[in-house]
Amino acid sequence: MAPRIFTSKDGLVAVDLIHCGIDHLTAAELLFQSGPHLYDSAGYLAHLGIEMLLKGWLLEVNGSFDGVHQLSNLYDTLVRSGAARPLEPQIASTLDKLDGYEKLRYPSLVNPTEVGEEDWKDIELLAGEMCSSMPSSIQEELATINADTSSPMRKAGRVLMMKKRVDT
Numbered sequence: 001m002a003p004r005i006f007t008s009k010d011g012l013v014a015v016d017l018i019h020c021g022i023d024h025l026t027a028a029e030l031l032f033q034s035g036p037h038l039y040d041s042a043g044y045l046a047h048l049g050i051e052m053l054l055k056g057w058l059l060e061v062n063g064s065f066d067g068v069h070q071l072s073n074l075y076d077t078l079v080r081s082g083a084a085r086p087l088e089p090q091i092a093s094t095l096d097k098l099d100g101y102e103k104l105r106y107p108s109l110v111n112p113t114e115v116g117e118e119d120w121k122d123i124e125l126l127a128g129e130m131c132s133s134m135p136s137s138i139q140e141e142l143a144t145i146n147a148d149t150s151s152p153m154r155k156a157g158r159v160l161m162m163k164k165r166v167d168t
Contacts, residue, residue: 004067006059014060015141018134021052022142025127032120040104043115046123047071047101053127057083057134071099084133091129094122 006012024045031042047069054074058065061083068074072095078084087095103113131139 005064006055006067007064008059012059014056015138017052017056017059018131018138018142021049021056022127022131024049024052025123028123029120032117036116039115039117040107040113043098043101043113043119044104046119047098047104050095050098050123050127050130053130054078057130057138060135060138069102071095083135087126087129090122091126094119094126098123098126 028042028045028049031038031045034042050071051069051074054071055065058074058077061078062081065074066077072092075084075087075095079086086092097119100113101115103111104115107113131142
């Protein structure tokens with residue numbers, strides 16, 4: 001069965017996917033810094049964050065993306081379409097490592113996935129390389145996200161708010 005194809009008709013906006021991806025990566029970094037008990041969550045969120053960056057980029061340049069989760073396939077689609085250049089070997093190996101992190105969703109004693117805080121530096125390098133290679137239209141929109149701190153924070157069509165705390 002062929003994977004589902006997603007487009008803007010599904011209510012998706014490229015910059016929103018990328019914004020969410022960046023936030024997932026920010027959360028992954030915090031989890032990597034929190035200690036070994038959270039590395040599984042950090043790795044899984046890092047995979048999801050890079051996946052969202054790739055899918056947002058594909059939506060922007062191709063108008064669609066496949067509903068698959070393998071990061072190397074998504075990146076290869078960008079390269080084949082001329083929207084991205086092949087990654088340097090070290091950065092490509094990080095993409096391959098992150099592909100394995102999808103398995104962190106369901107921990108397995110038979111085939112465990114190794115993940116550690118030392119992985120974050122390479123993940124951050126990969127994300128930076130991807131973001132700097134994205135079209136200027138995406139980079140310009142990302143620069144304006146939450147730039148106005150006087151108005152409520154907006155993300156993916158929603159307004160994000162915190163309840164006021166009441167001291168008792």
